[in-house]
Amino acid sequence: MPWKNQGGGPWGSGPKGPWGSGPQPVGPRPPDLEDLLRRGQDRLQQIMPGGYFSGIGITLIVLLIVAFWLLSGFFRVQSEELGVVLRFGKHVRTVQPGLNYHLPYPIETVLLPKALRVSTISIGMTLIDDPARRGRSIRDVPEESLMLTGDENIVDVDFTVLWRIKPDGVGDFLFNIQNPEGTVKAVAESAMREVIGRSQIQPILTGARNVTEQGVQELIQKTLDSYGAGIQISQVQMQKVDPPAQVIDAFRDVQAARANLEQLQNEAQTYANQIVPQARGRAAKIQQDAEGYKEQAVAEAKGQSARFLKVYEEYKKAPGVTRERIYLETMERVLGGADKLVYDGGRSGQGIVPYLPLNELTTKRPPTTGPQSSGGNR
Secondary structure, three states, rough: OOOOHEEOOOOOOEEEEEEEEOOOOOHHHHHHHHHHHHHHHHHHHHHOOOOOOHHHHHHHHHHHHHHHHOOOOOEEEOOOOOOEEEEOOOOEEOOOOEEOOOOOOOOOOEEOOOOOOEEEEEOOEEEEEEOOOOOOEEEEEEEHEEEEEEOOEEEEEEEEEEEEOOOOOHHHHOOOOOOHHHHHHHHHHHHHHHHHHOOOHHHHHHOHHHHHHHHHHHHHOOOOOHHOOOOEEEEEEEEEEEOOOHHHHHHHHHHHHHHHHHHHEEEHHHHHHHHHHHHHHHHHHHHHHHHHHHHHHHHHHHHHHHHHHHHHHHHHHHHHHHHHHHHHHHHHHOOOOOOOOOOOOOOOOOOOHHHHOHHHHHHOOOOOOOOOOOOOOO
C-alpha cells in the first residue's frame, strides 16, 4: 500500500507535512500509477490465456520483440545528407535522401554524413564574436597568412576554400581520413604556399589572382585524391592579398611608381603609333614623287632624243633648209614672248636713236607674238 494511503504518517494521520496539513489537491485527482499498472496486467492476462509464461504468451512476446526490432531498421535521410549503410562494419551501399530501410542493428547500421552540403574553410583569418558590434568580426591569423614569394618578398594572403563530399566517394570520406576539415585546411595552406613560392609578388598583387586560385585548386584536388579522401574542391577564393602591414606604405609607393611608369610607356607608345605612320606616309610620298619625276625625266629625254634623231635625218637630206628652219624656230621661241624693237643700224638711221623714247615704247606697246620691224627691214 502506498505510504499516502496508510492510516498515519510520521506527523499524524492523513497526508500531512512537518508544518501541518499537507497540500490539498485542486481539481480532479491524477490517476494512481499502481492502479494503471494493475489494470494493464489484468488485461494482458485476459489476452494471453494461461498467463505470461505460457507457450502462447511467450510466442506473442517474441513476435512483438521481433516486430519492434524489424521496424527499427527504418531511417530518414535529410536533404543535404547521404545514407551510408554498413553491414557488420563494411560499406555495402549508399542511399539518397528520403525514407529508407536497412537491416536492424547489429546486422546493419547507417551513417549520415552531410555529403550534399558545400562547406567553407577560411585560412589566414578567423571569425570572432564582437559584442561591441553585436555580431562577428574578422581577425587576421598571421601564422597562416604570411607567405614568401618566389622573389623573396613577404605577402599576406587570406583565402577561403569551398569543398564538398564526392557523391561516389562517401565511403572514402568516412574511412580514409579522420579529421576532414583539418585535412582540407592543412592541404590548402600547403598548396597556397607552394604556388605563392613559385610566383613573383607583382603579378600576385595585380592581375594574376585567377591564375593563382586555379593553380591552388588543382594542387589541393590532386593531393586529396592521392589521399583517397573522397572530397571535391569546388572553388578557391582569395579574399585579401596585401604586403605585410609593416611595409604596406612602401609597397603602395612602389605600386604608384610602377603605375606611372606604365602610363608613361603607354603614352610614348601612343605617340610612336601616331608619328611612325605619318613618317612612313611622307617617305612613301617622297618615293612616289621621285619615281614620277624619274619617269617624266626619262620620258622627256627619250622624246628629245627621238626628236633630235628625226631632225638629224632631215638635216642629212637638206642641210641648208634644215639650218634655216632651226634658226627660225629658235628665234621665234626666244623673241616670241618679249617686247622688242628692231632697228636697222644703217647710215640713214644714225640720228634716230637719240630721239626715240625706247623705254616708253617698250612699256606702252602691247606684247606681240611674232617678230616686228621698226625703221627698217630684217
